[in-house]
Amino acid sequence: KAGVTQTPRYLIKTRGQQVTLSCSPISGHRSVSWYQQTPGQGLQFLFEYFSETQRNKGNFPGRFSGRQFSNSRSEMNVSTLELGDSALYLCASSLGGSFQETQYFGPGTRLLVL
Amino acid sequence: AQKVTQAQTEISVVEKEDVTLDCVYETRDTTYYLFWYKQPPSGELVFLIRRNSFDEQNEISGRYSWNFQKSTSSFNFTITASQVVDSAVYFCALSEASRRALTFGSGTRLQVQP
Numbered sequence: 175k176a177g178v179t180q181t182p183r184y185l186i187k188t189r190g191q192q193v194t195l196s197c198s199p200i201s202g203h204r205s206v207s208w209y210q211q212t213p214g215q216g217l218q219f220l221f222e223y224f225s226e227t228q229r230n231k232g233n234f235p236g237r238f239s240g241r242q243f244s245n246s247r248s249e250m251n252v253s254t255l256e257l258g259d260s261a262l263y264l265c266a267s268s269l270g271g272s273f274q275e276t277q278y279f280g281p282g283t284r285l286l287v288l
Numbered sequence: 289a290q291k292v293t294q295a296q297t298e299i300s301v302v303e304k305e306d307v308t309l310d311c312v313y314e315t316r317d318t319t320y321y322l323f324w325y326k327q328p329p330s331g332e333l334v335f336l337i338r339r340n341s342f343d344e345q346n347e348i349s350g351r352y353s354w355n356f357q358k359s360t361s362s363f364n365f366t367i368t369a370s371q372v373v374d375s376a377v378y379f380c381a382l383s384e385a386s387r388r389a390l391t392f393g394s395g396t397r398l399q400v401q402p
Contacts, residue, residue: 217392273384
């Protein structure tokens with residue numbers, strides 16, 4: 175089975191721009207979660223989607239948003255980029271999103287905001 | 289509030305040495321899961337193990353072993369006869385029923401010198 179895939183792998187943007195990141199979960203997985211990893215804050219949960227609905231959200235400003243499509247693929251969007259948004263964005267998938275399940279991670283998208 | 293502490297920021301060992309990575313967690317839930325992930329330089333989080341709160345049996349997988357002690361809220365990870373390929377950042381994570389998202393520790397960077 176193919177793993178979680180994320181595109182693009184690297185991205186450079188300037189302040190004020192917006193960006194969209196994409197994640198394709200493992201086949202059959204319906205839950206997709208997004209995490210931000212920075213040297214200062216570590217790994218932080220952004221949000222989780224299941225059946226095209228956001229079920230859970232972390233403590234991030236409204237500039238961070240996401241969506242999920244009927245094939246479980248997910249996108250996250252960051253508007254009005256700030257320098258502090260530079261990070262590795264990781265997507266993870268699991269079967270149903272239960273807390274008991276293992277989340278499998280993709281390779282991440284490295285975003286650099288200049 | 290949930291919390292995961294990995295007090296060791298960085299550990300350096302010489303190949304073939306044994307090394308233990310510490311993880312201490314806090315939770316009010318009685319049912320929870322603990323995970324270990326490995327993050328090589330490529331960035332992807334690689335799943336290593338999942339353990340539920342009711343199973344305190346230690347687990348061994350090849351050179352890897354895990355010691356879960358509920359009494360001390362610890363879930364430590366030992367690598368026996370370390371190898372250069374074990375060099376990575378290792379994360380301990382907590383998943384609770386009350387919060388369908390992983391709470392990560394700050395990670396321990398392991399460097400195995402040849």
